[in-house]
Amino acid sequence: AGRLESWAAGTKSPAGLLDTAYSLATTRSALESRAVVVAADDEGFVGGVQGLASGNPGATVVRGSAAGGRFAFLFSGQVSQRLGMGAELYETYPAFAEAMDAVCAELDQYL
Structure with missing residues (x-):
């Protein structure tokens, strides 16, 4: 963070x-x-970078630690999607539903 602060x-x-x-x-x-x-x-x-580098991050800095496992999904918006596609994936694939619930639980605090 210190090197990034100097550069920024x-x-x-x-x-x-x-x-x-x-x-x-x-x-x-x-x-x-x-x-x-x-x-x-x-x-x-x-x-924000100065606060992070000094150990006193303000409200605009979000810090965390990586958890085990990796998950990603992408809806590219290039016409291959359709209305309700995410809901269908959620209802059909328990792993997708579980991962989506975990992502939403993490993001809800910022909404």
């Missing part, structure tokens, strides 16, 4: 921050400790 404080380009966020999310090793900074602009991002 010196970056003035929103594209640079966007590219960095993408790279951090898609190309880094999946480490046990995780953090997300929710920000609407560069200033909010830098402030």
Whole structure:
């Protein structure tokens, strides 16, 4: 977080921050400790990273630890989906329903 803080404080380009966020999310090793900074602009991002680096994350920082197992699903929005598709998967496949319930339980606290 300290290295990211130093870099972010010196970056003035929103594209640079966007590219960095993408790279951090898609190309880094999946480490046990995780953090997300929710920000609407560069200033909010830098402030969130500074809080994370100093050990005093504010309300815009969400921290957590990776749990065992991996699960992902994607509805790409490219016409191959139809209304009610998720509900059908939920009703038909218990593993999908269980995973969806777990994801919803985690996200509900932020809604």
